[in-house]
Amino acid sequence: MQKEQQTYLKDQLSTLDTNERLKLYKRASAIRKLHQSRSRPQEDEPIRRAKSLDDFVLQLLLQDAEDIGTGPIVGQGDIVWVGPKTCHVRHSKNVVECSIPRTLSVAVGDRVSFGSKGEGHMVVAVMPRSTVLSRPDVDNSHKERVIAANVDMVVVVVSVVAPPLHPRIIDRYMVAIQRGGAKMLLAVNKVDLLDESNREPEMSKLAPYSSVATMIPCSTMDGRGIAELRMLLKGLTCVFVGHSGVGKSSLVNAFDPSLAILTRSISEGYGRGTHTTTSSTLHELSGGTKIIDTPGIRSFGLWDISAADLGWYFPEFADFVSGCKFRDCTHSHEPVCGIKQAMSNGLISHARYDAYMRILTLP
Ligand code: GDP
Numbered sequence: 065m066q067k068e069q070q071t072y073l074k075d076q077l078s079t080l081d082t083n084e085r086l087k088l089y090k091r092a093s094a095i096r097k098l099h100q101s102r103s104r105p106q107e108d109e110p111i112r113r114a115k116s117l118d119d120f121v122l123q124l125l126l127q128d129a130e131d132i133g134t135g136p137i138v139g140q141g142d143i144v145w146v147g148p149k150t151c152h153v154r155h156s157k158n159v160v161e162c163s164i165p166r167t168l169s170v171a172v173g174d175r176v177s178f179g180s181k182g183e184g185h186m187v188v189a190v191m192p193r194s195t196v197l198s199r200p201d202v203d204n205s206h207k208e209r210v211i212a213a214n215v216d217m218v219v220v221v222v223s224v225v226a227p228p229l230h231p232r233i234i235d236r237y238m239v240a241i242q243r244g245g246a247k248m249l250l251a252v253n254k255v256d257l258l259d260e261s262n263r264e265p266e267m268s269k270l271a272p273y274s275s276v277a278t279m280i281p282c283s284t285m286d287g288r289g290i291a292e293l294r295m296l297l298k299g300l301t302c303v304f305v306g307h308s309g310v311g312k313s314s315l316v317n318a319f320d321p322s323l324a325i326l327t328r329s330i331s332e333g334y335g336r337g338t339h340t341t342t343s344s345t346l347h348e349l350s351g352g353t354k355i356i357d358t359p360g361i362r363s364f365g366l367w368d369i370s371a372a373d374l375g376w377y378f379p380e381f382a383d384f385v386s387g388c389k390f391r392d393c394t395h396s397h398e399p400v401c402g403i404k405q406a407m408s409n410g411l412i413s414h415a416r417y418d419a420y421m422r423i424l425t426l427p
């Protein structure tokens with residue numbers, strides 16, 4: 065087996081779930097036993113030349129790939145669009161349409177290898193993901209559905225004045241983003257609408273976040289913060305999330321005016337007008353920044369989060385958990401709790417603790 069092929073197969077192995085992997089190892093182990101019990105190996109059988117159990121497993125994976133009809137691996141690339149049965153993979157300068165085998169689930173942003181199948185191509189392996197944005201599956205709310213993979217930065221966009229600032233959305237997104245492994249930036253847009261009379265009341269709503277998130281006040285009207293945002297996102301794979309009308313499209317457009325098309329497609333994707341079914345797309349801006357635009361991302365969120373874990377996604381809690389009596393304290397009903405203590409001492413904001421409790425008691 066070629067070294068390159070071996071690497072692909074190992075990657076594919078790492079994307080299998082525990083059950084599938086167990087099945088594969090059982091099959092491999094049975095074949096290996098058979099192999100060992102025969103005295104004279106036949107050199108023409110590749111399975112018989114393998115030595116360790118892992119070798120047998122990789123051989124089996126290769127056989128399975130050949131059984132579903134994929135030829136040798138043709139190339140590697142990033143998924144830029146996903147449909148029900150096919151996806152588009154960017155492979156150097158080209159975009160290759162690939163079918164998706166039933167055994168694999170893929171998302172925009174996934175790095176995959178693909179092989180030839182009949183006249184066309186098929187995805188054969190998904191590389192391990194560095195981060196994910198997920199939401200509960202529509203049919204089974206305990207099942208994770210990955211809507212974007214390998215996102216470096218999620219830009220949560222809020223606006224001041226019009227629409228007025230709704231900070232609640234930030235808490236939920238913060239938890240979901242950290243859980244998936246991406247970083248978060250808070251873009252406070254439309255600051256041009258602030259004057260002496262409304263600055264203080266609007267901005268004070270953001271006080272609870274000033275110590276837990278990087279906050280960039282910006283405006284696509286007067287250009288404030290745009291250069292800073294562009295610099296912070298340079299070379300990264302990003303998504304923009306936030307309520308409709310806060311200025312997500314305008315911001316992306318301000319980074320790269322040559323992408324006028326993106327403004328339109330983002331607006332369509334975010335539910336205005338009749339084009340609400342726009343598919344997921346990955347756009348590449350000049351300077352190497354990639355922006356993933358998918359209708360599903362607006363609703364990515366929390367699913368099956370355990371009470372014991374939730375507190376760890378509130379970074380400002382970390383300094384105070386040592387004051388909790390119980391190691392699995394949920395900071396709710398427990399009598400001796402470092403978090404509640406810190407809140408009454410003014411060291412953790414009431415707003416953030418309320419947000420924690422709201423998520424904790426989600427149905
Ligand atoms: P999206 O729904 O989040 O993509 O929001 P849009 O980018 O479509 O913007 C919604 C509206 O807000 C549009 O009418 C924009 O012209 C306006 N807008 C966007 N950014 C700003 C800003 O920085 N200041 C002001 N005053 N208006 C803005």
Ligand code: ZN
Nearest residue numbers: 388393395401
């Ligand atoms: Zn506690």
